[in-house]
Amino acid sequence: MGIPYAEVIGDPIAHSKSPAIHKFWLRKAGVDGDYRACRVAASELAAYFSKRALDPDWRGCNIAMPHKYAALDHVHFHRDPSFPVEPVNTAFRREGSDRIEGFNSDRNGFMEPLLPMHGGHAIRPRGPAVIVGAGGAAVAAAYMMPVMGYAPIWIVARDPAKAAKMAEDFSGVGAVAAPFSDPLPEARLLVNASPLGMDGFPLFPFSLDRMSTDGIVYDMVYAPAETALLREARRRELQVVDGLAMLIGQAALAFELLFRTPPPRAFDHELRETLVR
Numbered sequence: 001m002g003i004p005y006a007e008v009i010g011d012p013i014a015h016s017k018s019p020a021i022h023k024f025w026l027r028k029a030g031v032d033g034d035y036r037a038c039r040v041a042a043s044e045l046a047a048y049f050s051k052r053a054l055d056p057d058w059r060g061c062n063i064a065m066p067h068k069y070a071a072l073d074h075v076h077f078h079r080d081p082s083f084p085v086e087p088v089n090t091a092f093r094r095e096g097s098d099r100i101e102g103f104n105s106d107r108n109g110f111m112e113p114l115l116p117m118h119g120g121h122a123i124r125p126r127g128p129a130v131i132v133g134a135g136g137a138a139v140a141a142a143y144m145m146p147v148m149g150y151a152p153i154w155i156v157a158r159d160p161a162k163a164a165k166m167a168e169d170f171s172g173v174g175a176v177a178a179p180f181s182d183p184l185p186e187a188r189l190l191v192n193a194s195p196l197g198m199d200g201f202p203l204f205p206f207s208l209d210r211m212s213t214d215g216i217v218y219d220m221v222y223a224p225a226e227t228a229l230l231r232e233a234r235r236r237e238l239q240v241v242d243g244l245a246m247l248i249g250q251a252a253l254a255f256e257l258l259f260r261t262p263p264p265r266a267f268d269h270e271l272r273e274t275l276v277r
Contacts, residue, residue, distance in 0.1 A: 002057045005034040006092075006258040009048065010064030013039045015223065017275055018062050021251045024271050025263040033059070033259055042066060049074040049091075053100060059258045060092030060100070062251075068136040075102030084169035086143070087136035089250065092257040103257060106140035109250025111148070113241045117216060118148060127212065130154045130184050132204070133193030134162035137220055141191045142166065146173040154178045154185045156206075157194070188212040192219045197227040204229040208236055215239070222247050225276050244272055 008018040014037065022035035038061070040048045045067055052058045063071045068087030075091045076099055088102035118126075129150035131138050134157035145153050152174035157163035160180065167177040178185055184206045197204040198221045208217065217233035222243030233240045248268060255263040 003032060003034055004057055004059050004259070005036060006059045006061055007036040007038045008062040008064055009038050009040040010067060011039055011041050013037050013064060016064060017222065017247060018064075018251060020275060021248065021271065022255055022258075024267070024274060025255055026259070028264040028267050029261060031259055031261060040067065042070065045070055046074065049100065053098070058093075059260075060090065062254055062258075063089050063091060065136070071102065075100050077102035083143075084139070084166075086139060089136070090254045090257055092254075095260055103254075104140060105250040105253040105257075106137055106246075107144055108253045109246045109248075110137075110140050111144045112249035112252075113245035114148060114216070114218070117239060117241075125149050125151075127188040128152050128154065128186060129189040129191065130156060130178075130187040131191045131193055132156045132184075132196065132206070133191075133220075134159065134166045135193065138166065138191075138193035141193055141218075142170045142173075142175060145189070150189055152176055154187070156180055156184065183207060184210055186210045186212070188215045190215065190217050192217075192221060192227075192229060195221065197221045197229050199223050208232055208238070211236070211238060213238075216241065218246075219243055220246055222275075225272075244275060247275075248272070 008016050016037050019035050019037050026033050068089055071088050077088055079086055086104055088104050090103045090105050091100050126149040129145050131141050155163045155167045155175055155177050158180050163177040167175045195201045216239040218241040219227050219229050220243045221227050225242055225244050230240050252263045
């Protein structure tokens with residue numbers, strides 16, 4: 001056997017910061033292992049999992065777009081059938097097992113930076129929230145918002161059909177679709193789960209005029225780490241969470257599943273500095 005390794009797959013994938021994060025932790029923890037990026041087209045996904053299943057050194061992979069839902073066909077993933085279909089962003093093998101299991105660490109990554117801002121408490125009525133986007137990361141946010149007491153949850157997406165479908169899926173926790181062309185509804189929490197504001201994409205187009213004065217603006221975009229949306233939120237003296245916080249939070253749980261040891265979180269500040277260079 002060779003060196004244990006994991007990787008991140010997607011198409012495209014060259015932009016991913018996952019190799020930098022996991023290699024940083026491997027080095028700091030003194031773990032013998034490697035982490036790579038692997039471009040996998042949609043037509044190649046089945047062959048990818050078949051090939052990796054035969055590789056004893058492969059510990060698993062993080063799964064980026066556009067494979068977060070398609071990967072469900074290739075992993076064992078246990079879920080409550082009464083809930084909407086949830087994407088997976090991590091495939092891994094437990095020690096001593098050949099079975100490839102699926103997991104979604106985006107939920108944990110989303111919630112991790114919010115808990116300290118809420119005094120460490122989850123369920124408590126907090127008011128309405130807005131999610132911009134209707135992809136896999138938006139679904140993770142929609143799962144966790146009710147846990148933290150946010151309701152109703154407004155879903156805003158450029159594709160009205162996707163917004164309507166997501167609102168229907170989460171109607172049981174007060175989700176409602178809102179037109180992309182309208183001003184954002186009033187909210188205490190705004191989550192940008194879309195690529196708006198990312199390098200190479202249009203800027204986030206909405207005003208923050210209807211945000212509560214004690215509100216939180218959470219931008220999942222991490223390239224750049226300081227987006228125009230976050231700068232405007234800081235100017236208004238709103239609380240902010242950047243995309244690196246979620247990225248590191250979800251990667252931490254994935255690292256533990258992939259390399260079977262907790263990541264050295266004491267070095268988070270140094271890691272963030274590394275990622276923004």
